[in-house]
Amino acid sequence: MSNLAIVGIGEVPTALLPERTHWDIIYDTCVEAVRDSGIGKDDIQGVISVTPVAQPVIEGELAFGLLPERLGLKGVRDCAMVNAGGASTSNALRLAEQWLGAGVADSVLIHQVTIHSTMPPAKQIDTFARAGIDLQWEYPYGTTYNIIMALLAARYMHESGARPEEMASVVTALRSWAEHDPHSIFYGKQAPSVERVLESDLLATPLHKRESNILADGGAALVVVSTERARQLAGPAAYKLGESSRYFGGTCLEREFSVMSEGWRVTAEEAIARAGIVHDDIDLWNVYLAYPLAHPAMAESLGVAPPGQGARYFAEGRMSFGGDIAWSTIGDAPGRGHTGSGVGTACYVETARQLMGRAGKRQVEGCRFAYQNTAGGSGFNNIATIWGKEARGGPRKQA
Amino acid sequence: MVLESKPEVDFGTAKPLPEVQPWTQAFWDGTRQGKLLVQVCQTCQARIFAPRKLCPQCWSSDLGWMESTGRGAIFAFTTAYSMVDPRFSDDLPFTIAYVDLDEGIRMMSRIVECDPAELAIGTKVEVLFHPREEFRLPYFRPQRGATGRG
Numbered sequence: 001m002s003n004l005a006i007v008g009i010g011e012v013p014t015a016l017l018p019e020r021t022h023w024d025i026i027y028d029t030c031v032e033a034v035r036d037s038g039i040g041k042d043d044i045q046g047v048i049s050v051t052p053v054a055q056p057v058i059e060g061e062l063a064f065g066l067l068p069e070r071l072g073l074k075g076v077r078d079c080a081m082v083n084a085g086g087a088s089t090s091n092a093l094r095l096a097e098q099w100l101g102a103g104v105a106d107s108v109l110i111h112q113v114t115i116h117s118t119m120p121p122a123k124q125i126d127t128f129a130r131a132g133i134d135l136q137w138e139y140p141y142g143t144t145y146n147i148i149m150a151l152l153a154a155r156y157m158h159e160s161g162a163r164p165e166e167m168a169s170v171v172t173a174l175r176s177w178a179e180h181d182p183h184s185i186f187y188g189k190q191a192p193s194v195e196r197v198l199e200s201d202l203l204a205t206p207l208h209k210r211e212s213n214i215l216a217d218g219g220a221a222l223v224v225v226s227t228e229r230a231r232q233l234a235g236p237a238a239y240k241l242g243e244s245s246r247y248f249g250g251t252c253l254e255r256e257f258s259v260m261s262e263g264w265r266v267t268a269e270e271a272i273a274r275a276g277i278v279h280d281d282i283d284l285w286n287v288y289l290a291y292p293l294a295h296p297a298m299a300e301s302l303g304v305a306p307p308g309q310g311a312r313y314f315a316e317g318r319m320s321f322g323g324d325i326a327w328s329t330i331g332d333a334p335g336r337g338h339t340g341s342g343v344g345t346a347c348y349v350e351t352a353r354q355l356m357g358r359a360g361k362r363q364v365e366g367c368r369f370a371y372q373n374t375a376g377g378s379g380f381n382n383i384a385t386i387w388g389k390e391a392r393g394g395p396r397k398q399a
Numbered sequence: 400m401v402l403e404s405k406p407e408v409d410f411g412t413a414k415p416l417p418e419v420q421p422w423t424q425a426f427w428d429g430t431r432q433g434k435l436l437v438q439v440c441q442t443c444q445a446r447i448f449a450p451r452k453l454c455p456q457c458w459s460s461d462l463g464w465m466e467s468t469g470r471g472a473i474f475a476f477t478t479a480y481s482m483v484d485p486r487f488s489d490d491l492p493f494t495i496a497y498v499d500l501d502e503g504i505r506m507m508s509r510i511v512e513c514d515p516a517e518l519a520i521g522t523k524v525e526v527l528f529h530p531r532e533e534f535r536l537p538y539f540r541p542q543r544g545a546t547g548r549g
Binding site: 142 | 415416417418419420423448474475476477478479481483485490493495497505506508509515520531534536
């Protein structure tokens with residue numbers, strides 16, 4: 001059984017703001033999360049940084065322990081950095097849970113920061129052309145992330161019969177949530193219609209430009225404590241209830257699509273069972289896949305849509321803002337803006353925000369249980385977690 | 400992923416070369432002789448791609464090679480039109496596919512010498528070797544004389 005709860009969150013809006021430095025974001029997100037937790041700054045005992053992708057200077061500063069000193073966190077007993085690509089935040093939470101259980105720390109600050117806007121475009125291309133792509137068997141052919149996602153989508157469309165308009169509707173759905181998300185790069189901007197998605201440039205069949213995502217700057221932070229301690233604190237919390245993971249493979253071409261979809265299915269099933277709930281208890285499916293075209297297959301694996309009907313569900317607006325299925329309520333990376341490994345952190349913040357009842361217009365009514373997944377690299381794994389408004393065994397004490 | 404500005408840094412024009420490991424050298428040596436080799440475990444007979452130092456099935460280090468017929472079928476393909484590494488811009492548009500060889504292994508490769516609009520999942524393809532510096536990269540084209548799709 002898990003013994004972890006998120007009791008504080010902090011986040012800056014995702015944007016392209018080159019004048020905003022890494023440390024500017026770190027100060028804002030971490031201070032907000034600690035204040036939100038109700039725990040004094042000098043009572044934070046652990047700090048874990050989620051490794052930013054291709055940000056070597058800040059990565060070095062954080063990996064070698066600069067954050068507690070800069071923020072004046074006098075009670076910190078240890079700090080560390082975790083890297084598993086997009087799955088880093090899930091692993092940071094695991095490490096925090098271990099620290100809490102072993103007595104290393106009784107409260108842990110987890111954070112992520114990424115700035116793409118000051119990164120030379122050539123460096124961005126180079127990074128995302130090679131990360132998660134095999135340098136001997138894939139990269140020399142000109143493969144990119146867009147291309148491997150296009151291959152996945154092409155095969156899915158072949159097997160399911162999903163039409164381009166249905167696939168494009170995933171963007172419309174994800175962006176409909178972003179439209180109402182103050183932390184999104186698309187906040188206040190009308191979600192594009194299916195027609196607008198399909199009239200955008202074709203990047204790699206069947207992937208259009210508006211079916212990709214925009215690299216942006218952002219950051220988020222979480223304060224976590226044990227379940228018992230969370231119950232004693234005054235504010236709302238999100239409790240980790242269950243977890244499951246599967247490894248699929250580090251090379252795209254060796255990753256059988258059927259193994260991935262089965263892994264998505266079984267990790268959800270196991271995590272839900274370990275949480276002591278059933279499938280129908282899930283109020284929010286907070287899915288992180290980075291690209292929209294993978295969402296229909298995930299919806300089918302999670303049992304949210306029948307086999308072969310995932311894209312149709314999106315086309316019917318069921319996963320959109322106002323639909324009957326609460327799905328990726330920050331719109332995943334296509335809705336939030338892609339902050340590398342930070343999208344996973346942002347998803348956990350959103351899961352906590354929903355369970356705390358603080359999601360504003362996007363609030364899922366009566367949200368008690370949320371599914372939250374992450375995946376690393378180009379999809380080498382899937383980590384499924386279940387979070388609840390209350391800990392197993394009863395409600396927390398109210399102040 | 401989409402970039403909102405054009406690259407400012409010169410990548411050079413040389414396309415990347417495969418980063419060869421000692422146990423994959425024989426594969427690339429084979430391509431220079433016009434052979435597409437598939438690694439085979441001599442202990443459990445597993446056919447292996449990508450080539451390994453040890454058999455991923457049984458961990459035997461007794462590994463050999465068999466020559467592929469060079470024929471297979473497309474499992475999935477995409478034609479890229481933009482947003483690629485600038486070193487591949489002169490190839491645009493180009494088609495990348497997962498190809499299932501008749502010997503039972505899957506490779507990533509390029510599909511060439513055809514109109515991408517005529518390709519489909521299941522299209523039968525055959526290997527040819529494309530020069531890049533000292534390498535010969537296995538590319539594929541639709542099988543000559545093949546009828547129908549796999």
